[in-house]
Amino acid sequence: MVLLVDDDEDLVEMFVVLFTKSGIPHMTARSLAAVKALGPRVDEATIAFIDVNLGPNQPSGVAIARWLRESAPKLTIYFITGHAPDHPLVIEARGEAGEILAKPIDTRKLIEIARRAV
């Protein structure tokens, strides 16, 4: 199952439409609190697409990745970001295991990555 974490409501909805039409099982969250609220379902995820910047006054995607690593060590993590490569959050994300995908990402590539993992 794919776990998608992004604070942008429209993008999350679009991902939901995409994954649904592509037959890819998925769950979504828009913050660390929402990820934690998923509870044991998080363990079902085999791949996660996590936005690096989840808005002001919110834990970053890197914080979510660290939390997920503890609860699901085998989870494959992809960071997605619209920021420049030298943005502090992107640099921090680079230090974590997991590939960084720059928005806008080619949709076919996204589906291919997701299908491979699920």
Add this chain to the structure above:
Amino acid sequence: MSSSSVVDPERRMLALIASVIALINAISVIFDPRDHASLALGIVDGGHLVIALAVVAVTIRSRAWSPRIAEGLFILVVAPFLVGIWLPQSFDLVHGEMVDPLLAHRFLLLGIAVSAPSWRSGAALAAVFMIHAIALATFLERHTSMTALDREPWLTVFFALVAVLLLYTRETRRHLRERLAAAEARAKMLSQVGRVLLALRDRANTPLQTLEIGIHLLETPAEDNDKTLALMRRALVRLAAIQTTLARGGDSDAALLSPPDLEEALLVLRSDEDHAS
């Protein structure tokens, strides 16, 4: 000009120098026997005391302030010395008690050098008091012969030159400070421009991602594309809001937005997006 046009340290310096001048004159009025013996000298020193106190009050309390006002007040508080240091020497000449008649000039020239609010006012006053010293020395030499006058007016002229040199170095440092402050302000502004551009990049890339997925979905045959189209339309509105904000910056007279404009640009972006959604 606003009160912020003169930096506070310069205002404090003027208040300090006027206070010192007030104190010198108060001491003269109270303790100097010459002020008690000569009505003219007493009036001049008393008047100078009042002027100095008024300058202190204006410097501390005035809301209207500019470099020109600072120069005017400085000249106002220093100029009475033209009379205030001539009369005592005339008095001493009559009573035969002269020791070093141009000593006050030399102290005054150094005082001007370290406290003048501008190069212009300082150099002008230094020149005036140098001419004043030459005139006083010439006057005294005509009426008396004392060893202290043998080296005058050249010693005092030398002090005047040192004073001008000090003024020049102060002015050079002030220019450098101003250039440094301007460079720092520009660096801060450029840093904020960079921050906003990076924020715009992130804010533009998210709706672009929405459009990217939306186009992919539309390319795939499906029964209902209404939701995809609605999301794409909202993404387009958000990109248009970013474009409008950038256009506002491009229309301004300045090549780059000023820091408050940049902050406003980000607020406008967020506000436009709220409306769009």
